[in-house]
Amino acid sequence: MRDLGTGFGYLAKGQRWVASHGRWLGIGLIPGLITLVLYAAALTGLALGADDLIAWATPFADDWSSPWIDLFRGFLTVLLFALGLFLAVITFTAVTLLIGQPFYESLSEQVDKSESPDGTAPESGLPLLRELWISARDSLRILVRALLWAVLLFALGFIPVLGQTVVPVIGFGVTGFFLAQELTSVALQRRRVEVREQLAMLRANRMMTWGFGVPLALSFLIPFVAVFLMPGAVAGATLMVRDLRGENQLPPQQPQSGDPSLYAAGGQPAAPYGQQAPGAYGQPQAPAPHGQPMQPAPQAPEAYGQPRQPMQGNPYAK
Incomplete structure (x- = not known):
């Protein structure tokens, strides 16, 4: 059953995977550090200029009395x-994935190889520039959807009580869903899965998606944590994609030649389903013509290879 615990389990497995592969952890930290510096500068500018921006946007309140x-x-x-x-x-993951596309692509591919029985990984077969274009285009589509949700939640935030209790919970649910989508897109794009199919797949497994994305969204509120969790999040998302697409299931076992179930009584090979078993001593039993009785199997030979003679008369007659 794919529930919240299953999604969180994949997030934890991804962190353990990169912890045991230190080289990939170091490579995965580079894009996150670059994005963190950019976002820290943007949020600092917003915090310093928010008062002036609100005052400019609400000139009708200039004549209000204090403290209103x-x-x-x-x-x-x-x-x-x-x-x-x-x-x-919401956008931190998208921007980080866009900056670190080659890094995270290699990381996701390595996770696929380590989990695949034959040591191979799916490949899109597209040039790097084409993959970057598809990634940027899909990220823009998701960003538009996220902005629509952000505007809606911002408006609902003005509702007393509801805006301070229910709306934040919905916000984290939306954030976790889009985070999971962005992270799984790294592995899904290599499998040529389009955005609409990605969203449909995640909606069909909402509980597992939330279990993966919501804890990650909560951890992103802590400074610097997002940078260190990103490589493991990409690895965990790849493992989750393998589960959603059934790639973690083992192929059915083929029976071995020495399997006793393959042989019928007397050591003869058993006939496949729907076919007639061979006759005595390996001779095929010919089908009887229509309306004629089936011919009996040949008689077993007597000792020393002599054929058995037919019985004459009634041996019990006096």
Whole structure:
């Protein structure tokens, strides 16, 4: 059963995988560090200029008396920064994956090889520039969807009580879903799975998707944690993709030649299903013509290879 625990289990397995492959952990940290510096600068600028931006956007409140104007604009400032943080969490993965596409592609491929029985990994067969274009295009589509959700949740945040209790929970659920989509897209793009199919696959397994993405979204609120979790998140997402596509299931076992079940009584090979078993001593039993009785199997030979003579008369007659 694919539930929340299953999704979280794949997140933990991914972290363990990169921990046991230190080289890939170091490679996976590079794109996250670059993105972290960019986002830290953007959020710092938003925090410093949020008051002026809210004052410019609400000129109708200039004549309000204190403390109402301060409470109103302070509330909007908090919501604006929360919206910026929400978008940063959602888009952090997309931007990091875009910057680190070659790094995470190699990481995901290595995870596939380590889990595959034959040591191979699916390949898209596309040039690198084509893969980067597809990744950027799909990330933009997901970003548009995330922005629509962000605007809706921002508007719902004005509802008393509901906006401070239910809306944040929904927000983390949405964030976790889109995080899982972005991370699984690394492995799914190599399998030529389009965005619509990706979303349909994740919606069909919402509980597992939330179990994977929501804890990751919560951890991203802690500074620097996202950078260190990204390589393991990519590895865990690859493992989850293998489960969703049934690639972790072992092929059916083929019977061995020495399997006793392959032989019928007397040491003769058993006939395949739907075919007639061979006759005595390995001779095929010919089908009888229509309307004629079936011919009996040949008689067993007597000792020393002599044929058995037919019995004459009634041996019990006096």
